[in-house]
Amino acid sequence: MFYVFLNIKNTNSEINITNKINNDNNNLKLNHYDYVFDLLFNNTINNNSANKEKIDIDRRIIELILSIIQKPLNPNDFIDLEKREKLHTLIWRSLFQSRNSIYDKDSSKDSIGLMTYKEKLMRESSFLSQGTTDNLQEIEKLLAKLHQSLYPWLYGYRYHSFSDIIKSSNGRGIVICTSDKYFKLVRSHIDILRHILNSTLPIEIIYNGENDLSVKHREILVEEFDDVYLTDISTYFNSTLIGISGWAIKPFAILASRFDEVILMDADALYIRDPMELFNDKNYQKKGTLFFKDRTIFSGPHEGLVWLKEWMTDPLPETKELRFWNEKTCHEMESSTVVLHKTRTILGLLNVCKLNELDFRRIVYQKVYGDKETFWMGFDMARQPYYMNSIPSIFIGEISHSHSLNGISLCGHTGHMIEKGKILFWNGHLIKNKNLEELNENHLIQFEAYYMDNDNEGEQWSGNLECLLLKDDEKPTYLSEEEQIIIKEIIEREKNLHYVITPSKKKILKSKYKTIINRNQL
Secondary structure, three states, rough: OOOEEEEEEOOOOEEEEEEOOOOOOEEEEEEHHHHHHHHHHHHOOOOOHHHHHHHHHEEEEEEEEHHOOOOOOOOOOHHHHHHHHHHHHHHHHHHOOOOOOOOOOOOOOHHHHHHHHHHHHHHHHHHHHHHOOOOOOOOHHHHHHHHHHHHOOOOOOOOOOOOHHHHOOOOOOEEOOHHHHHHHHHHHHHHHHHHOOOOOOOOOEEEEEOOOOHHHHHHHHHHEEEEEEEEEOOOOOOOHHOOHHHHHHHHHHHHOOOEEEEEEEEEOOOEEEHHHHHOHHHHHHHHHHEEOOOOOOOOOOOOOOOOOHHHHHOHHHHHHHHOOOOOOOOOOOOEEEEEEEOOOOOOHHHHHHHHOOHHHHHHHHHHHOOOOOOHHHHHHHHHOOEEEEOOOOOOEEEOOOOOOOOOOOEEEEEEEEOOOEEEEEEEEEEEEEOOOOOOHHHHHHOOOOOEEOOOOOOOOOOOOOOOOEOOOOOOEOOOOHHHHHHHHHHHHHHHOOOOOOOHHHHHHHHHHHHHHHHHHHH
């Protein structure tokens, strides 16, 4: 008589299967995620005795995986999180993407492939948000359960299906997150984009609830500038689960944005060239991402890397090349500007959001500094290729002798290029310290030179990291005439409009005097 007994035992990362067929004992030890992928897509496992009763084994394994998935994620267990994310990506790609992946194709040359992918998502992804999965095929049921276990905050508010996200994301634009605290910086930022750089890209301002950005400030932004839109992100997701605040808002802002191709900018980022250049970058067009390096500081082993390597055991090739991974720095990425093609990189973006969920970021932010590193970590976890700008960061500012005994100091902010020799932007605006309550002309930086990071720590910094102490053999590069003209125009406009700095008492009195004279003349 033919019979099968299955004893399936789950451990952290493996399933042990004892398959007794006619008293013939065979033991299989398989990674359960690899096994499920194998049985679902290749329809085979490498064991003859197991193949004899494959249908029954497959059914029991899938049931087991489904029961594991439905258990709540432990925010301390990044091994389990990574395995779920990887399986989510594998099944997603098998259902929605052809073998010719869109990830490594130049979007400007494969618009048909991207359009096909979007249409397929809009047409066939409704099961992802279904409450009942009994009527689904096994592979769809597995993906739906995985999807909902990973992103329980995604549906039921602004979005009711995955198709809603795709349909509401169109075109290119700039996204800036702000609150009343940084309103002055945002106002100045947009003014520079519109009136100095003549950027025509639409701008979406993301704020978090009625008390985050006042009605008055909202009105000023949409009345003063063309093509500016307002979005209250508190209405988009389950705020109890994600607990948006501070840095954590940034990946969720990209996800909620009305744009499909997004340039996420910090409120205090300052551009001296049209940000449209970011979309023209060939590496962005190939990968759908453009990330920027932070300064190389604090080399050697560090807690963040120890934690990362406990669960990231098979990093992507681009991750293996990072300075962070190779103990050259504990600050890999600088997130004052992040460029993403949302549809192409949706799996990576969702995982970045996951790492910035309230419960998970409580752990992550103890290991790395804020949201910065969660972008490339999240993309790696979801097996989403990404591009980290190959040009090192620069440090741009004014030359000083007050911080250095043997040479000169460069005091300012971290900046970036996407083409060598051409500065695109920096983080920190025009001022030395944005957190001071009252700012005047004395707080403006007189930008004159920059120094390019050499990707190997060896630089000396002042205690507050605001000044780079240059050695005798380290020479700064002085700004080009074109850059000097643009920066001078930006500074002069700020001195006249006073978006960020407060006018001096002398200027206020002079202005009042002119007003009185004009009235008397009338």
